[in-house]
Amino acid sequence: MEEDLLIGIAFIFCLKKKKKRSYWMRQTLKARGKYSATDYLKDLGIDGCLKDFIRMNSSEFEYLQNLIGAKIGKRDTTFRKSVSLTERLAVTLRFLATGSSYKSLGNVFKLSDQVISIIVPEVCEALNEVLKEYIQIPTTPQELHVANSFEEKWNFPNCLGSIDGKHVAIQKPIDSGSEYYNYKGFYSVVLLVIVDAEYNFLYVNIGCQGRISDGGVFANTKFRNKINDNSLKIPSDSSLPGRNKPVPYVFVTDDAFPLEKHLLKPFPGPQDSNSKERIFSYRLSRARRTVENAFGILSARFRVLRTTILLDPEKTTTLIMTCVLLHNFIRKTESSMIYAPSQYYDGDDIVTGTRIDGQWRLEQQQLTPLEACESLTDDGKEIRKEFAEYFSNEGFLDWASKYY
Structure with missing residues (x-):
């Protein structure tokens, strides 16, 4: 009896007319075949707007295409x-440049938002893989080069x-x-960078x-572990000039x-x-402008970092790394001056030595800084005191003689 009942129910479901799908693709998306993104990018290049649209010129865009083509390329099907x-x-x-939904x-690329949600993380992963050489923990020769640059450009x-860190807003996981x-x-x-x-x-x-305290963020990094176990290959101690x-x-x-x-x-x-303490704090803050400006320009040019990122933490991490790698990549290309022109960076008044704010500081919604930490060591105090003595005497910065 139960068997007959089940067969009857199944028969009724079979007789029920299957709902016909209204369309395979929305009409608004079919225009992609008539006017593709390739044509759109060409038109932007002709009008000189391509660099604002994707933060790089056509040759750099093609270079990245060649790097990741084998990783993200797809084949047409019969459907x-x-x-x-x-x-x-x-x-x-x-998406990285604007943070648009x-x-x-x-609506611009004639693609469904579901397809874009698959494409963006996939392309970011590919870019991270091919551009990873643009960020490396320095070895000894590179560190000395960095030190020479800080002394030459920032008198430190x-x-x-x-070093600095910022909070990037995300949707609650x-x-x-x-x-x-x-x-x-x-x-x-x-x-943290x-x-x-x-x-x-x-x-x-x-x-x-x-949620983790900001002092704890640094304490749990591989970089901190390398400092603690002396595997970072920091050069031997050296006297100040x-x-x-x-x-x-x-750092x-x-x-x-x-x-x-x-x-x-x-x-x-x-x-x-x-006071020598005030002079030291000013000189250190002046050297720290490099990381402040790097963060400011990064968030100004990749505005997705100014939005609340609506991805899970793993995909968010991938996306942020892509922005950082692209920053380093573009700064080594022809588009560097377009990506971040000189007025974007902080400068110095050549008479008083006071800071002239870069353009990025004039914009709203910067990344949120880390919370203050009160941890001090005796070694740190003695080293800071020696630097303060140096800046007050041998390292005194006379702005007029520096520029004239």
Whole structure:
């Protein structure tokens, strides 16, 4: 009896008319075959707008296409035409440059937002793989080159780089509780970097949960572990110019990091205008402009970092790394001056030595800084004192004689 009932139900379902699909592709998306992204990019190139659209010129775009073509290229099928390599790369670069929604990008490229949501992480992963050589923890010869550049450009000897970190806003991950909820009251992952004297990223650590104290972010990095076990190959201690006492090579930081042997940060609290503490803090802050400017330009040119990123933490980490790698890549190409013209960077008043704000500082919604950390060591205090003595005497910076 039960068998007959089941057979009857199955027969009824078979008789039920299957709903006919209304369309295979939306009419608005069919225009992709008439006017492709390739044609659109060509028109932008003719009008001189391509660099603003994807942050690079056509030759650099083609170079990246050749690098990742084998990794992301798809074949046409008998049912539909695949999204071309040009379209895949262009829609990804446009997303990074603007932070526009997938639906808005779909209206430009005539692609569904579901397809774009698959393309963007895939292309980012491919770009990270082919561009990974643009960021490397320096070895000894490179570190000495970095130190020479800091002394020449920023008048700060024995400096191997500038360290800073920022919170990048994300959508609350599923079932994460307060794990990514930071001290500023939003969900985030932390982007921790080291920058050289030329505004290039030397080291990047991404993905630490926003809830973790900012001092703990640095403590858990591979870079910190390499400092602790002496595997970073930091050069031997060297005396500052005109002085006899050897001091370690250091990384300049702000109050979000501890003061210790290889990490140097400003003196706390207000200082008298002509005191050696005030002079030291100014000179250190001047050297730290490299990382401040690198962050500012990165978020100004890749505006996805200014939005709340609507991806899971793993894909967000991949996306942020792509922005950082593209920053270093573009700065070594012909588009460098278009990507970040000279007025984007901070400058100095040649008479008073005061800072002239770069264009990036005039824009709103910068990345959120890390929280202050009070950790100090005796070694760090002694090293900071030696630098302060140097800047007050042998390293005194006379702005008029420097420029005239």
